[in-house]
Each structure stands twice: as C-alpha cells, then as structure tokens.
Amino acid sequence: MSLQTKEEVLLDMRAAGSELGWLCSPQEEGWELLQTVVNGSLFYTYSVCSVLKGEQDNWLRTTFIQRRPAASRIFVELQFIVRDCNSFDGAPLSCKETFNMYAAEADADVGTSFRKGHFRKVATVAPDEISVRGDLKVNIETKVVEALSRKGFYLAFQDLGGCVALLSVRVYYKSCPAIVLGLAAFPDTVAGVDSVALREVSGQCVSNAVSMETPRMHCTLEGEWVVPVGQCQCQPGFEAVNQTCQACQPGFFKASVSSELCDQCPANTQRSLPGAQSCPCKEGFYRSPEDPQSAGCSGLPSAPRDVYATSITVGKLRLSWQPPLDTGGRDDMSYSVSCERCEAAACQPCGEELRFEPHSSDLRETRVTVVGLELGLNYTFTVEARSGVSQFSSSRATASLTTAVLHTDPPRVMLIRLEKQTATSLTLSWAVSQRTSRHAPRYELTYRKKDEGTTDITTYTVLVLEKNMVQISDLTPATTYVFRVTALSHEGTPNGEGKEHEFETLPQGQCGDQSPAVAGGLWVLFVLPHCRTVYRSKRRGSRARRGPEDTYFSSPEQLKPLKTYVDPHTYEDPNAAVLKFATEIHPSHITKQKVIGAGEFGEVYCGTLKVPGRKETMVAIKTLKPGYTEKQRREFLSEASIMGQFSHPNIIRLEGVVTKFKHAMIVTEYMENGALDKYLRAHDGEVSCYQLVGMLHGIAAGMKYLSDMNYVHRDLAARNILVNGSLECKVSDFGLSRVLEDDPEGTYTTSGGKIPIRWTAPEAIAYRKFTSASDVWSFGIVMWEVMAFGERPYWDMSNHEVMKAINEEFRLPAPMDCPSAVYQLMLQCWLQDRSKRPRFTDIVSLLDKLLRNPESLKTIADFDPRVSIRLPSTSGSDGSPFRSVAEWLESIKMSQYLENFSHAGIVTMEQVLQMKTEDVRNIGVRLPGHLKRIVYSILGLKDQISTLSVFAV
Template identity: 45%
Template sequence: MTMDYLLWMCSVVLPVVLAVEETLMDSKWATTELSWTTFPESGWEEVSGYDDSMSPIRTYQVCNVRSPNQNNWLRTDFIPRKGVLRVYVELKFSVRDCASIPNIPGSCKETFNLFYYESDGDTATESSPLWRENPYVKVDTIAPDESFFLLVAGRINTKVRSFGPLSKAGFYLAFQDLGACMSLISVQVFFKKCSTTIANFAVFPETATGAEATSLVIAPGACVSNAQEVSVPLKLYCNGDGEWMVPVGSCTCMPGFEPAMTDTQCQSCTPGSFKYKHGEASCYPCPPNSRTSSRGANICPCQNGFYRADSDSPDSACTTMPSPPKNVISTVNETSISLEWEEPLDTGGRDDVIYNVVCKKCLHDQSPCTRCDDNVDISPRRLGLTQKKVVMRNLQAHTRYSFEIQAVNGVSGKSPGAPRYATVNITTNQAAPSAIPTVHLMKSTSDTLSLSWLPPEKPNGVILDYEIKYYERGQAMSHTVTAQHSSVSVEGLRAATPYVVQVRARTVAGYGRYSIPKDFSTSTHSDPMKSVQDQLPLIVGSASAGLVVIVALVVIAIVSSRKQRSGSELEYTEKLQQYVSPGVKVYIDPFTYEDPNEAVHEFAKEIDISCVKIEEVIGAGEFGEVCRGCLKQPGRREAVVAIKTLKAGYTERQRRDFLGEASIMGQFDHPNVIRLEGVLTRSCPVLIITEFMENGALDSFLRLNDGRFTVIQLVGILRGIAAGMKYLSDMNYVHRDLAARNILVNTNLVCKVSDFGLSRFLDDSSADPTYISSLGGKIPIRWTAPEAIAFRKFTSASDVWSYGIVMWEVVSYGERPYWDMGNQDVMTAVEQDYRLPPPMDCPMVLHQLMLECWVKERNLRPKFCQIVSTLDKLLRNAATLKVVTSTYSGDLMRIGGTLPGHHMKSLDSSQNDIVRQQMSATLPIRV
C-alpha cells in the first residue's frame, strides 16, 4: 500500500451530522452592564465598546503596568453547568506589547491566568471565595498570539480552553491579571454534544461529551418506525469532540417496508408490490400469477387456479399442476413390462415434476380393475420417479394390466382435483421358469458326479424337464444331458478333473435361465491320496497355529527389550524426526508426553532445593505466588532469580500445565526470550526458576515512565520483542498471548517474551499450519486477530496481529488498547475495519507498520523477519522517525475511510514526498 493511498483513505469522511455546541454563557450578547465581581476595585474596569461589526459590547480592561506587584481578579456570575461534565471557554482579548510602553518597571506582563470555582449554588460574595489560587482551580496561563503597539489598532486574540470533570451544580470563571495592559473583549462558555442522529435505521439521542477529551460516552439507540432489531445492543459512542463513532448493533426495515429518506426511514410497499423479509432491500413487484391491492404487503396471494408449494419462498411465482405425460411407449417381455414416456407439454411453470405409476390388474369378466398385488416388482419404485422410465416384473402371464402414469409437481397437492395422468393397457405373455436356485453334489467317483437341485421358485407352468450343462474347467467345449426329475448322475467323466455345472428348467414357454456355475471334481483311483487330501485342512491348521505362537513369543521379547530402554529416550528419538532439516531445531509440544515429569526432565534442569533461597513475594501467578530469590549453584556465581510456585492443593491437571510451561521455556535460547534456569519437581512446593527481570512487566513499566524515553529507545524496545518473536516463529511456535503485560524488562531496557501459558505447538506438516484451540480456551480479545477469535485458528500471522497491538501499547506508554470499549464492541469495530489510531506524537512509519500487522487477510501480514528488518532500517536512519501523525489516540480510524466525524489532518505536498521516500526505504511490506 503506498503512502498516497493511505493518506487518501484517512481523508475520506463518512457523511454524518457535525458536532453541536451549546452555549452556557456569552458576554458579547449582554445589553446591560455585566457587573462581574472585581478585586481590588482599582483593578479590572467594565467599559463599553464595539466589536468588529460595530455592534456594542461590554468589555473589561486593566492597565496598571506602572505599579508593581499587581494581583487583579475578575469573577463572572454563577454559570449553571446543566449536567455536563466538561466545558469549553472561548476568550477574545487584546494585549498591549510591554515594549511599546515607555518608562515602566520590569513587572509588565503580556499574559493572564484563567481559573474556575465549582459551587452547588450562587453563593460567592465579594470576599468569598478568597482571592487566591486555592480554592480556585487554575485552567491555564493565557498568552496572546499577537500583541499591539499604541499607534496600531488592537489585534484580537482568540483562545479556547476546556476543563472538567465537573460535579457540582455550577461554577464561576475567574481571571487574574499580574500586570498586563489588556482588554477582555468577550467570554463564551459552551459544551459539546453529539446531536440526535440516525445510523443503521436506529435513532440515537442527543448526548453530551464525557469528562475527558478521550472519553467515549455510550448512547443507546432505538429502531425507527417500521424497523426491527437484527443485532443488539443498539449503541453509538460519542467522542470528546462531539462526534459519533463505532455504531454497534443495527435495525432493518420490517417485511412490507423498504428504506427511504436516505436510509433513515422505512416506508410501506405500494399496492402491487411487496417485501417478504426484513432487510434493506427494496419492495418488489408481485410475482407472476399473484397480486395485492394493499399497502405494506409482505406477500402477494396467488390468483385462482395457481398455488405456491410449502417450500416455495414468498417471492416465487404462483404455479399450477402439470399436464399428463406424453407419448407413453410400452415393451412386453413375457411377464415383465417396460414403460417409457416424455415430460408433460405443460409443467405448470415448475421444474420439480416427478412421476407416479399406478398398476391395476383387470379380469376377463369386465369387472373393474383392481390394484396390483404387493408381489409385483416396480423398478426403481412406484412413486416419486425422476426418470421417465419404469420396469414391472413378477406380473401374471396372459393377464391384462392398466397402468396410470401421473405427472405431479410441488403444487399438485394444493389443487382440489386429482393429478393428471396418461393410461396404457397391456396384456402379458407366457413366462419361462425362473432360474434354479443352486446345485448340490451328492457323490463323486473317478468318472461320475451325482447332482441334485431344488425346482425354480417360479416355475410359471409345469416343468417338462431339466437341462444339465457341464464342461471341464478351462475348456470351451460343453456337454448337456436332460433329466425328468431334480437329480442326475453325469457319467463318463475323467478322474481327478474339475468340472463346471449349470442347470435350467423347461416349460411350454421354453427354457429358463441357467443356475449359477458351480465347480465339482471327480475323485482319483488312489484311496491313500484321497485320505491325505481329506486330512490336509487339519495339517495346515495345526501348522498355522504353531506359527502364531512363535510370532507372539518374538513380539513379547521385542516389547520387553524396548521397555528396558529409557522411555524418554525413545520418545525424544521419535520426536527428533520432527526436525525440518539437519541442524534446524523445531519446538516439541510437551503435552504430547503421557507423563509431564518425563517432558520437564527432557527439557529442563532439575535443581537441588539447597541451591534456592526465596527472599520475598513480588506477585501472584495463575498457579501460585511469584517470588524473588537467589540461586547459588556449584561453580557459578549467585544470581537473582524469579521463582514461580505451585500452590498447595493442586490438581494433577494444574501440575501438568504448570510443568508444561517450564517444558516450553526450556527449549528456547534467545536473548529476547525469558531464560529458564531450572525446576524443582521433587520439593514441596514445586518450583520453576527463571532469570529475574528487574523492571517487571512492560505495560506497567511504560505507565510509570510516561514520556521519558526517546523514539529511538521505543523502537529499540520494539525491535527486541520482534527479534524474540522471530526466533519463536522460526521454531514453528505460536505464542497466542503476545501483549505488553507478557513482556518483561530488565535494567538495561532489554525486553524478553514470557508467559507461555496459552501457547501451543504449531504443526507445519500442512501448507497452512494452524493451531485450533479448544472451545473453552480463553482468548485475550483486544490483542487477538479476528480469525483466531472467530475460528480458534492461531498462526504466526495471528501473533503478528498481536505484535501490532504491542507496538501501539509501547508508543502510547501502556495505554489500554481500545480504551474502555467492551470486548463485544471491540470485535464489532475490528470486523467493520476500524483500527487503532496513531498514539500522540507517533512516527508515521511506525503506525504504518501497525496497520500492516492489522491487515484482515492474514497471508498479507508481514513476517517477523520482515518486521525485524524494517525496525533495523529505522534505527539506522533515525530521520525517518521525525514525521509524526497529527491525530491523538482518542478515536478509532477506519481502513478505507475514517470514522463518522473523525478528521485527520492532511500533510502538505512536501511532507507527502518525505513520507513516500521513507516508506519506500523502510517498509517493503504489502497490505
């Protein structure tokens, strides 16, 4: 993304109602004396004058510059605050240049002070409150932009200041002169508010701004008339400038109503049109064969003879029943009939036509036809046919049948009439017998096979005889014999030869189908050989059983030998196969170990309890207390360490997770990742020992040192964090909880990534490696990428999103991301492409890098190696950090356009050129 494009996006402003100011007091409209209270009487003086348009005004002047030690006070009348929390004061004044006044002492001033005093009523007197800074609250020292000389017309200065929060019924303004020659021309007191507005078909009431310039005041909304809620709650945020931002929830027009008046109202559909569901779509003309004459219709009723199916949507056309099928063709094959037909001439306006076949048997005595018996097979089925073909089997021979082929569609059941159908009358022929079920071998000799079989299940007449076909297996030539009954002896065969045998029955209608081929073998002349053949299955079975026993014994021996080896050695050897390439180590998930003790001893050093001394408790962790202590190991210097304890009464799951974090840390060795010294698993309590970071968590450290670091130091902090994350990413490791609170800082401002409680192994076996968390996993919403929130998919790209939030935390000195917005509102804002604005005095290149990290498409976010490279270039070329953004961190900004009411100052052309050069030199990353 080029800088020109980014600046264009920031200059787009959505059309909204501008902020509204309401005046509490304005002295320029006074027509009589103001009579404000002065002290002393020789100080401020009320005089009449004229403004630029020569309208009379009341002003106050003071010019006691020749007398030293001036302390002149002027107090307004009581000003009711009307429930607002923050007010603004606009001062118009002129000040004479001290250099233009001859012969005056060095006490001449060109400034004055602005104070206020809160009160629950108009109780001030000439002597109360006392004329001094306390009990008055100082707002600011006011200095002119331009002062004037005696012979030159007075130049009017305009200054605006604000103060709050206010809590009492009202307040007084006070002006203190310490020796200036000036004129207070007018004083206007006002407050800002967000005016009544309509967004997403919801009305939001007029709302006063909050107590601070960065405050966000929530205004609840209500749907406009004829609209309904589609997501709740309905609310807008009113920012400190009196501008609406981040709409949450929405309404939409109800069925029968469409958007009107630039999407601020919902008007009813006109007669002849309708809208059947809620939404922002317009009303539609009635579908074919339907009509309506009323306003606000959500459906158009069908005309007579037309219908809608239950599954049809209200915007579907009304349809009718189809005409009968065309051109029915029948084919008779003995007791089977095949029917084919064409689709109806008129489908009724629908494409869901199906067919039903009704079979009726008609007797010869002219009596009415009756439904066919259940034993008639209709293939593929009787009802709901989508294809235009059906086959009927198992019909009776020489019988007349009548078949009705009905065409039905989705509205056939709505019509009071019967479905329309085509009729065909057919008489069946004589059928041949069905196939013989199977053939059995009764006896086998060297030249004879004695066979038997059951008659066919459906002889379809009297069986005249049976034909037996046989041939040697593998030979093409076959022989046949006939039999009058269901048995036969086939003679003249060759000894010890396999034969294939099939049998079929014959009636007056002809032969039926052959039976399934069966293999039978004649016997040999040698009876001993036959005995061996008879015993062969037993011999083979015994040999097989013995082989199984031998194999089982071998397996048991191998398993026993393997169990004697170290379990951790075997498992670690298997896990070494996960290395991507020789010499490149990949993170191993300790939760794949069945025993957590085995994992922690694989990756962490066991420390003797005598080497550890706990000195004081410095915090609390998820599993117990966090302490500072000393570690003195043989041959090493005593070191200050951090000690995590596992609280008493822990569950086995808690112990596993506690040691799991140590097993994770023990695999890392990088200057920007917290270092594990070792563990104590044989003591009570169980301990994890890490290096001690004197300055603690990064977020609280930044808040304690607000504004004390240079931009170069802040970039150095960011570079260290990015380097640690690059190391973890290269090991295929996803952190999942990267935030400033989980970055630790030592005395040299070296930052180290810590807290691996939410982290899990990233499997890179696929082209798109991800970790899918459990449904109950906790997710830090403000730091988490949208795809990780929505689908529980964590990748190095989601860590990059979190790193962008950490950048914002660092540059804003530990401010809370998204301020006091709720988690649901944060998710809604991010989904609507709102992004955090640049913090105050943020270099533009850093905020651009943040926006790169917050790209919605995760594959387009920079890699950590690119982030480290970019920060290195910034550190080498510090001039690129001098162009800062001109916004403050009170508003969100939107990708592709700013928030409603959010105005970002544009850079001039020369600044555009500078920024473009900087970006091309330091940010080779696409958005």
C-alpha cells in the first residue's frame, strides 16, 4: 500500500455549487455570489470589487465547519484571482492587491450571528500572479490553521479595498493512511495532533505473526509514514506473502519465528502437512535433541570394522579399529569398549583391576589402551559405535575381538637385599617389577663360591622358589658367594640372565644380624636413586612454582601442604583431568535465565541448577560459543579441572561441568554482586572501613589456601574477585594465560606472553618468576583497589611509566581514609626483595587481629591529595589550571554533580576555591566518598595555588 498522504475534506466550495449560503457583511455591499466562466468553465464564485469606493471592510464568513476530534491542524486551499490596481483608472491609494483570512472556533453553529472580535487572523493572502484587463490569472495558495481544539470552526475572508474573486475554498486535514508494512498493521492516523512533528504510532502484527517489541512508525505533519521501528515475523509454520503470514505448503516447514521462507523438508523425512513446524523422520531415522528441526534425519551407524590389538608392554595393549562404513550421515561418532575375560570355557566381566586409558566410554578416537591384563587368560573386547541418535534404538552396532592367550614377559628381579648373615648362612630377599598375572611367579636362584669362578669347572647350586625370600645354610665361614636370581616364565624358562651379586658369610665364631650395616648399605645403593627419580617426576607434574633456591618457601610449614595442586595440562588427555576433578551434570538439570556477562569463550548466564535429591540453587553458567575448535574446548574445560581441586569458602565453588553433550558448560556458584572492582565503584563511600578490611581478610584466606596447595594464581586483581549478597569475597578466574591472551587492558607483551603490569610483581615482569610471593605483591594492589573503592591502580599512567616508577622505588600512596596499619601492610607486600614480603599466613593473621581490635583502624595514614587523586585534583591534563567547573568535575569523575553546582550558582573555579566541606554538603553531595573526593580536590587546588604563589614571590 502507498505511503502517500491521505486528505480528508471538510469543506469544498466547488462541490457545493450555488448552495453555499455563506454570510456576507455588510450584506448589501461587498462580497457577492456570482456565476463566472473562467477559462471556459462555469464556476460559482464569491467576488468583491469596490476599489473606486475608497477604504473598505468587507467580510465573507463560511458556514460552520465540523472538525474531527483529532484534527487540530487544518489546511485551507484557496484558488482566487486578484486584479492589478493599476488597471483601474483613477484608483485610490487605498486599493489593495491582498486580502486576509481569519478563523474562529465554536462548539456549535451560531447561525447568522457574526462578531469580528471572535476571529483571529491566520494569514494575509497575496497573489503570485496579478490579473489585468481580459487576462485572468488564477492563484493557488494553501494556508494552515493550527491548535484547533473545539468541535468546529468558521473561516472568514476580509477585503480592505481590492478586486478579488474566490474561485475555490477547499478545507481539509491530512492523515497517514491505514497501512500494513513489515507484517504490522497501522491505523489511519491524523497528522499534526498537538503540532508534534513526528507522532509515534503503535502497530499490531498481522495474524500468525509476532514481534519481540511492539512495531512502531511515525506520522509526520504532512501525513507521511516514516521511521519504522521493530518488525513482525511469521510464527513457526508460516511464511510472509504479500504482507500476510500464510501456512507453509505441504512438503515444506518453518521451525522458528523468523522472516525466512518455508524450507523444503530435509533428507530422510516424511512429507509434512500444511503449516508444519518440522518434518517427521521416516521410520528408522532419527534426530538427536541437539539437532535443529531444519536438519535432516539420521540413520543408526553400522558396526566398527577391523578391531585389532597390539601389545605394548607387559600387561598392556592397544585396541584399534576402523570407523563404521555407514555413520548414518552424522559426524558425532563415539565409541565404548567393554571387556570379558575367559578361563576354562567360562567368561565373566573384567574386574576393576583392568583399566582403559583414557576411558572406556564416549571415546572420540578409534583406539584405546588397556592396562592391567593378566597372564594365561583370554579376553574378549567389544567395541560399540554410537552417534547422537543411538539412544532412540535398542539395537547396538558392535564388533568384538577375542585375543589369544597373552604371551607376556614374566616379572624381572629389580634388586637383591641381604637380610641376615651368620658364619654358615645368608638370608636374602629381592624385589620384582609389576606382576602381570594373578598367578604367583616362580624364581630360579643360583649361587657359587666366588673363587670357583677362576677354575675351568664352576659348581652352581640351583633352587626353584615360589617366594621372594630364602635362607641358604651349610655355607663356609668367611667366604664370598656369588648369587643370581631370575624370574621364570609361565613355561618355566628364565627371564633374562639376571645380575650377579656378592655376599660374604661371617668368620667362624662370630654371629649375629649384621644386616643394618651391610644390607643397609645395599638398600641405600638401590633405593635412593629410585626415590629421587620419583620425587623429581612428581615435581615436574606439579604446578608448584618454588625451587630449592627460593628462600621464600624454605620453611617446613610451606613444604608440607595437606594437598598438592595437580596441573591438568600434564595429563596426556585433558578430558581425563576434567572427569577426575569435576562432576558431570546433565544439561536438563540446568535452566538459563538471563545473560549477565561475556567471557572469552562465550556468554555467561545466571540460572538455576536442580539436581534430583538436592534443593534448587542459583548458579552462574559459562558457555562455549558455537564453532569452537577442539583446542578451545580443552582450554575452556581446563579451568574447571583447576577449580574442581579447590574447596574453600573464599574460592569460587565449581558445581560441575557439561562435557558429554554438544554445548559444553561450566557451572559455578552464583555471586549476586559481581566483580569486586565494579561493586566498589558503584558503592563508593557506602561501605564502612571495617567491612572493607573484612573483605580483604576473606580474599587473603582464599589465597592462603591456594598457596598451601602450591597453586600460583598469577592474575590476582579486584576484577577477578567476586562478591555475593552477604559481601563475601571469593577468588575466581583460574584461566590465567587464556584471559591475558585476548585482554589488552593492563597487559604488557614479553617473550613469554602477556602479563597484567599494574598488578604484577617486578621479578615476574622482568624474569617471569611467578611464585606465591608475586601473588602477595598482587594482593597488595588488591588491598589498594579495595580501600580506594575500585580506583584504577596508577591512574592514567602508561604501562612503561608504571614499570619505571616501580623500579625507582615509587609505591602507590595511601587512599583516602585508609587505616595506617592497612597501608603499612600494603607497603610490606610491595617490598622489592620477595623473600622479605609477608606470607599469606602472616597476612591473614594480621588482618584477623585488626578486625578483632577495631580501634586499630581509627589511625589514618597520611593522605596527599596531589598524589592520591593524581593530576585531576590539581590541574588540567596539560598541567594548566582548570578553565571551568565542568572540566574540574570531569577530571575527578564527579560530573554527575555539575547540575548541583550550577543550581547553587557555583559557576567559576574562583567560587569553587571558596567552598568548605559544609558548602559542598549543602549543594546535595551526600555520599561520604564523593564528599571527600570533592573536598580533598579543592584542598589540592588551594595547595597548588599557594605553592605557585610562593614561587612567584
């Protein structure tokens, strides 16, 4: 439909013909109704031509014109002829070539009653074309009558001595016509109501269409539709056709509210009915819950192919297989492996001693390692192929492999120990490698006298034993014997040559157990290197950042954590770390409610968690955005592997993860007040000093727990502390390197990556030496942020300026009203020598003492507004005095009070300098933090002026 203006006519002089009945005053002179031929057409016109009679005052009034209630702006189109005064011989000076138009409102028709005083002038009508004798030139003018409010009105035309013919008077108002646009219907709307330039009009979606917001358009003064806002879209099963929503044709569907057309039914679906929102799957084909309705239906996968086993080491093999020939058209294949062991024609499920690496179910790769196999048994492994639709069918796509009897090597003898010795006997024991059979191994022991090895004939004594200890008697005193122990295979053959060891019997007459001296030495020889290897291996697999050279960690208390953090990145399969440290949650137990933020990997929601048997709880839900790579998925879930190892009231609690479904999620407890820095900025001056110190105590307690677990946070900042409804603070954000990779805020690039300069200790910046001591430095910055109500550390200094200042021993000054004891603790955290910084144990203890003795918080640290409110409180950005109150308030981030200053008449900086604390309070600055910020800034300005005056003198 056209968007052109619609005109509603209220009066048309031409249409009325001779039945006008307008009132003339005076009645016998002036205007008169004539029948006139103009350009060959017959018209009834009102004319007046009393030019030669001198000054005139002739009025012509219309009949009562009823007004539509909403039509407050009326257009009057006039067609008229005006004769040139020079065309009259002897025309007086009073001759006019214009006439006036008037209007008067009324609630009822007053008949022939006519009072000039009731009329208000609308316009003086002047022609564009002047007619001369025999040459009639028609003029067309349109005038506007505004602000009409009563039921009707009159128009009047005043002649003051001209020669005028009114050919046509057409009175109308404009409206924006009823229209359907963007699947929304808008009603006929009168233009110019209350003289509003753009009148907003709400529309209504057509049948079978909906909109997220009410569709709107704007009607102009000229009756034109402009600026459409919002759009309706057809509901599922309907598509837009000529501004209507029509049902999808058979064989087509539309699954969602959108402006798209209906789609043809996808592969493996049945022909749909009219208005279908989806196409049902054919028999034997399915959709998974994660599949969109626009996707085709999938068949079940066929069985895996070519299952085979490869032996790796003793009791360990690798199962491999080929994917199914037919995947059913899906790419979400996974595999599970089950096991039976057979002995003497009887089979039973494999026990818990058999392990699958990485695991036995939900395998994405076509291989798995089996550990813990025993000798002498047959194993049957069954591999099942599954896809996202396998759950809808009871049939299983499996392939099996029955291994032959596993021929694995017998255990090996690792060391021989002398347990006891006498003059005629030696008691020996030995250790073996891991057993790979449930049957006890047998051993072959051979021994001889040492001196017999130099002759051509050597005599060996051979013993076959079933235990790893033996006492050998009837030996010669003071004689050295050579021993060799080897393990026997299942068939009774020795496993290798075995290493020879020498032991000596005691001299005759000497008896007793000498094992502590002799055998003890052998034990040290064999065992200590092994222990040392294990110890080093454990340190390599740990996240602990400390070393023997680090005096900060030299105390025994620091070296004995109750539990040690395990870095999930040391796992060959990161998914195994997630399964070990995090609880799997079914997505049906999670309800998302609203978006509360955005993380690196996706949006963060507030929602609920309802696990059967547990009370429903509020949670925060981190999601992984679509289109992620497998590497991004592993990095996303690694944070859960870290959080899952922690359990402390001041560490954000991990509720669980969703990993076995398409959309991975991390679910944590919900913290109502969000990030600490934003909370403090929003409540500047509203939180007491005692509460602030309590917050710091909670953060320090959480960091002490992490330090005790050998975990180094590396990104401790107020933005990474979350606050709940009880103002409890909890340490969060354990995705360090990933966050820093994409966060340009406060980071500095080094050869090892990016680090947050403003919060990082100097040794960590220079040498990337991250320890619990560097976390203590960061905690000092967090203390400053908290006491400064979220102020940015080092203000607007650049990263290079910050590093240079720190190296030159500059430290952040005390915030306003900061207790001296708290600021002194900050300075201790910022000591250049990290070994001299307090430990988190010391920090928690000191803050606890301050909280137990609130009087200790009343001594306030020295405050210098020229430094603590850096630059903004003393001068403009270029060092010059402030030019206006607005510039000054903006510099100290108090622009919201500009109107307060203006209303109080404080419009110059000279007036600002005269203000006292009570004056600032009286203009409406009530919040304590804001009041102090403004007052201290004024003090800084006065102090600067005084200093400049001294220099000037």
